[in-house]
Amino acid sequence: MVNKPEPPPESDPRAIARRVATATDCDVILYCGGINGSGEEAVRTAVPKDGARRPNVHLLLTTYGGSAESAFRIARSLRRKYAKGKLTVVVDSYCKSAGTLLAVGANEIVMSDLAELGPLDVQLRKPDEIAERQSGLTSFEALRTLQDRAYADFQEFMLRLRLGTKGQISTKTAADVASKLVTGLYQPVYAQIDPIRVAEDARAMAVAEQYGRLLQTSNVKPGTLDRLLREYPDHGFVLDREQATKLFESVRVPSPDEAALLDHIHELVESRAGSEEPFVSNLSAPPSGDGSTKVHPVPSESTNGTSRVGTQPSPDAAADAPPRGHAIVPAPEAACGH
Numbered sequence: 001m002v003n004k005p006e007p008p009p010e011s012d013p014r015a016i017a018r019r020v021a022t023a024t025d026c027d028v029i030l031y032c033g034g035i036n037g038s039g040e041e042a043v044r045t046a047v048p049k050d051g052a053r054r055p056n057v058h059l060l061l062t063t064y065g066g067s068a069e070s071a072f073r074i075a076r077s078l079r080r081k082y083a084k085g086k087l088t089v090v091v092d093s094y095c096k097s098a099g100t101l102l103a104v105g106a107n108e109i110v111m112s113d114l115a116e117l118g119p120l121d122v123q124l125r126k127p128d129e130i131a132e133r134q135s136g137l138t139s140f141e142a143l144r145t146l147q148d149r150a151y152a153d154f155q156e157f158m159l160r161l162r163l164g165t166k167g168q169i170s171t172k173t174a175a176d177v178a179s180k181l182v183t184g185l186y187q188p189v190y191a192q193i194d195p196i197r198v199a200e201d202a203r204a205m206a207v208a209e210q211y212g213r214l215l216q217t218s219n220v221k222p223g224t225l226d227r228l229l230r231e232y233p234d235h236g237f238v239l240d241r242e243q244a245t246k247l248f249e250s251v252r253v254p255s256p257d258e259a260a261l262l263d264h265i266h267e268l269v270e271s272r273a274g275s276e277e278p279f280v281s282n283l284s285a286p287p288s289g290d291g292s293t294k295v296h297p298v299p300s301e302s303t304n305g306t307s308r309v310g311t312q313p314s315p316d317a318a319a320d321a322p323p324r325g326h327a328i329v330p331a332p333e334a335a336c337g338h
Contacts, residue, residue, distance in 0.1 A: 013264040017283035020257045026056035026088070026284070028261075032269040033278030035066030035074065035098040042280035043074050047081050054284075055085035059106075060262070062269040063278070065097030065118075072211045075105030090254065091115035092262040094273055097235070100228065101208070105215035108250040112262055117239040117247075120208055120228040146189060154182045205229065219249045 017028040029046050031039065047053065057078055078087050086107035089095070095103060096118035103109055103117060111117075157178035161169050169177075212225045224247040232239075244251045254262060261283075272279045 013261055014283050014285075016257060016261040016264060018286075020058065020255075020261060021054065021284035023255070023257060024056060024058065024088075025054050026058045026085070027054050027082075027282060028058045028060065028284035030060045030265065030269070030281045030283050031278055032060075032062040032272045033274075033280075034276040035063055035070045035102065035278070036276065037067070037070060038276075039066070039278040039280060040070050040073050040077070042278060043077065046280050046282040047078070048282065048285065053081065055082065056088065057082045057085070058088045058090050058110075058258075059102075060090045060092070060265070060269075060283075061095050061099055061102065062091070062093045062273045063096065063099040064094055064274055065099060066276075068098055068101055068208050068211050071098040071102040072105075072215060075102045075215050079105060090258065090262070091117070092254075092266060093270060094118075100239075101212060101215065103248075104212050104220055104225070104228075105217060107217055107219055108252070109219070109244060109248055110252055110254050110258060111241040111244060112254055112259065113241070115241060117244055119232040119235055119237055119239075120212060120225070121205070121230070121232075121235055146186060150182050150186050153185065154178050157181050221247055221249060224248065 020026070021028050027048060029043065031043065033039065047057075059078065075087070087105065088108040088110060089103045089106040090110040091099075091103070092112045092115055094116060096116070097120065100117040101120055155178075158171075158174045161174035161177055162171055209225060209229055212228070216225065227247065239247070241251060241253070253259075268279075
């Protein structure tokens with residue numbers, strides 16, 4: 001008996017996307033790049049009109065972050081358009097900051113082995129610095145560290161004075177002397193803290209938190225927002241699939257067809273993840289010419305195609321993209337981890 005040769009692997013990512021769409025009764029929308037106003041308009045264009053829209057949507061999302069406001073609007077828009085179905089965010093690579101905020105609004109998250117989400121701490125411009133940002137948590141961590149150190153030093157000074165003199169100095173006197181020592185040590189440090197800046201940081205963090213609370217679905221476990229906002233020590237901290245299962249109820253691996261689709265578009269989305277002008281396309285749309293939604297071709301690596309929703313990303317996007325674990329921050333004053 002002659003074995004039949006294996007069929008060649010599917011070479012057209014749109015054909016695979018349509019297979020995913022048929023299996024899950026969903027539209028498959030690709031989004032890679034910064035989350036901003038351009039992305040909002042691109043998503044609006046990519047979503048099929050009433051009558052051509054499927055009940056569910058898969059959003060294949062690759063981003064280093066962007067505007068918290070835009071992430072909120074995109075998630076809300078997709079939830080309205082697909083109100084009778086579910087929003088699934090599919091992650092194959094980076095989905096950081098504002099991307100994670102958008103995922104908070106999903107009903108389900110699909111993550112490949114190298115996919116990563118990230119913390120939601122707001123990134124703010126450093127005073128008197130160009131193109132440098134710091135976490136909105138920095139001022140609070142500084143205050144907490146100073147408070148802890150001041151208390152520890154007060155306690156140490158008081159006990160040394162009290163016990164070192166074998167009781168010759170009363171507890172009240174030891175406390176008074178220790179208080180003056182600690183005040184002298186830390187007053188110059190506290191004098192450098194700008195209370196207005198601390199209040200601004202608190203307000204920016206509150207904005208991100210409120211967007212998260214407005215977006216969160218039943219897929220978000222209790223306490224997840226607080227953890228995403230405050231628990232992790234670095235803005236680039238990697239939250240892989242195992243970590244995500246502790247934060248969200250429904251997190252799964254890609255199906256075979258989803259994995260095949262992600263493999264086909266991996267180099268494309270990696271090269272454009274750092275672009276502030278996002279690439280957005282409805283991959284599951286039928287071929288154009290039959291009266292259906294227009295297809296925006298997926299450019300290949302070899303041709304560096306330019307057909308897309310939105311404007312052409314920089315050809316240097318891949319070279320400019322940061323290494324894993326670091327986030328890109330766009331121009332707005334306060335950005336959700338952009």
